[in-house]
Amino acid sequence: MLTASAEQIRAAAAFAEGLGVPHGSVMFRKILLYVELLGEDKIAAKVKYLKSTLGWSDAEVGIALSKDPSVLRRSKNMLQRRSEFLLSELGLEPAYIAHRPAMLTYSLEGRLRPRYYVMKFLKENGLLVHTLILTEKVFMEKYICPHMEAAPDLAEDYAAACRGESPTRFRFASPKNEL
Missing domain, CATH: 1.10.287 (Helix Hairpins)
Known part of the structure; x- marks a missing residue:
């Protein structure tokens, strides 16, 4: 981020807000870091995967990323296994998980x-x-x-x-x- 131009930072901020993470939220800086580290294409693919795997809406993705953007760093395999357990075995609702995304990071x-x-x-x-x-x-x-x-x-x-x-x-x- 230190070497990024103002235009690149504005674009990353717009992308983060487009994911549903409000500019004033506590996790906004972290999501900007993930945009810089992972790139917009990888994040967009991960968001698409989260939506299809967990059945999340755009709003639920925004809620989850506003609370714990580190979900974006998790592998698809890891997210798949945890989501299957949480949804199928525990019977949790996708919205419940979106409000508690840290559950997707637990062992x-x-x-x-x-x-x-x-x-x-x-x-x-x-x-x-x-x-x-x-x-x-x-x-x-x-x-x-x-x-x-x-x-x-x-x-x-x-x-x-x-x-x-x-x-x-x-x-x-x-x-x-x-x-």
Whole structure:
């Protein structure tokens, strides 16, 4: 950006605003950086991919990029796997994901799926409240530690799931239960 001309910066700003990221938003500078680093063609292709994969509208793309433009740096494979999990397995709506795009950047094996297992277990055992986007510390404090007496193996199974192992003691009543 330091070597770009004023005209190039104006063009990048217009492109960013065209994506739905308002000029005054906190992430506007980051989106300008991504426009410079990745180029308009790559970003346009990624936006098209996000719209087709997640079923997002132009407005939802703008919402997501205004909150977390780093989604543009993620590979198509990574976005595909996470979107399939979030949409199909969790049953989340595209608009919900657009308002929380950081979920697309979380590790599927290290965070999303293990937490899904815990949440599903807690729900089926009448112990659930809901969330995927808490810090690890808060998640442990809110969802693992309070249930240690009722579910003594929950912490160990969660740790195993975080390591990518199949949790052996999670028992679910039905094959698919939405959170």
